[in-house]
Amino acid sequence: MSILLGRVVVITGASSGIGEACALAFVAKGAKVVLAARRAQRLETLVDRLGAAGGEALAVATDVTNEDAVANLFEQAMARFGQVDVLINNAGIADSTPAEDTPLDLWRKVIDTNLTSAFLCARAAIPIMKRQGHGRILNVGSISAKVPRANSPAYTASKWGLDGLTRALAIDCRADNIAVSVFHPGIVATELGGGMSSLPDDLVAQPEDAADVIVHMANLPDHLNFYEALVVQNKIPFLGRG
Ligand code: NDP
Numbered sequence: 001m002s003i004l005l006g007r008v009v010v011i012t013g014a015s016s017g018i019g020e021a022c023a024l025a026f027v028a029k030g031a032k033v034v035l036a037a038r039r040a041q042r043l044e045t046l047v048d049r050l051g052a053a054g055g056e057a058l059a060v061a062t063d064v065t066n067e068d069a070v071a072n073l074f075e076q077a078m079a080r081f082g083q084v085d086v087l088i089n090n091a092g093i094a095d096s097t098p099a100e101d102t103p104l105d106l107w108r109k110v111i112d113t114n115l116t117s118a119f120l121c122a123r124a125a126i127p128i129m130k131r132q133g134h135g136r137i138l139n140v141g142s143i144s145a146k147v148p149r150a151n152s153p154a155y156t157a158s159k160w161g162l163d164g165l166t167r168a169l170a171i172d173c174r175a176d177n178i179a180v181s182v183f184h185p186g187i188v189a190t191e192l193g194g195g196m197s198s199l200p201d202d203l204v205a206q207p208e209d210a211a212d213v214i215v216h217m218a219n220l221p222d223h224l225n226f227y228e229a230l231v232v233q234n235k236i237p238f239l240g241r242g
Pocket of ligand 1: 184190
């Protein structure tokens with residue numbers, strides 16, 4: 001029986017792509033899910049779909065860069081389910097702008113969405129998880145936290161920062177039985193940055209592939225931490241020359 005049965009999973013960026021696929025995959029394991037993103041209608045449609053599949057889900061329209069909105073997300077989750085066992089910090093935006101063309105507003109938007117959001121959600125989740133005596137926080141990083149694309153200073157910095165935040169939280173939270181980990185996807189066929197539709201099938205993963213890994217990382221006994229995972233297309237030039 002899955003440890004996720006009956007557990008409550010908060011998923012940010014659940015209105016599309018990897019987050020949406022995670023919602024379906026966690027519900028398939030018997031978890032209840034709390035869906036956060038800005039596009040409320042998409043979340044409600046997903047709640048209906050999960051309900052039809054026998055799952056329990058709550059949609060909370062949330063801008064994860066907003067401190068009050070994040071506080072509301074966790075208040076709503078607790079009011080409905082009374083616990084938060086897993087947090088998936090998945091919300092993110094892409095950016096491909098060279099440094100000299102990046103206005104400060106854009107820099108801040110990327111850092112706020114991809115990094116500060118994870119801090120805000122973790123900060124809200126940790127006291128809840130401490131009281132419960134267990135918890136798991138999984139951040140969705142990127143292959144860009146290992147090998148950046150050209151012309152992506154803000155995105156790259158946000159994902160390297162998220163990597164650092166993951167390790168810092170993993171250390172600070174372990175005494176309270178909260179496992180903090182990071183999953184770095186390669187190229188996933190989602191709406192991110194306008195979509196990857198032009199790439200051949202064997203150069204992309206599907207959102208379900210990423211969700212399978214995330215669920216696998218979360219589907220462990222509470223005293224174990226699958227700390228880090230990186231999934232790359234076998235044919236992309238990541239591992240080295242030749
Ligand atoms: P999508 O664009 O499909 O999903 C991004 C999600 O983030 C959406 O649900 C969006 O919802 C949400 N989001 C964006 N900004 C905010 C915000 N301010 N507040 C709340 N939610 C927000 O892309 P992916 O599924 O691909 O992206 C998920 C994660 O995976 C991201 O962190 C991304 O960096 C990472 N990743 C993706 C890769 C890929 O190739 N696709 C590769 C490596 C990493 P809404 O607009 O409704 O708010």
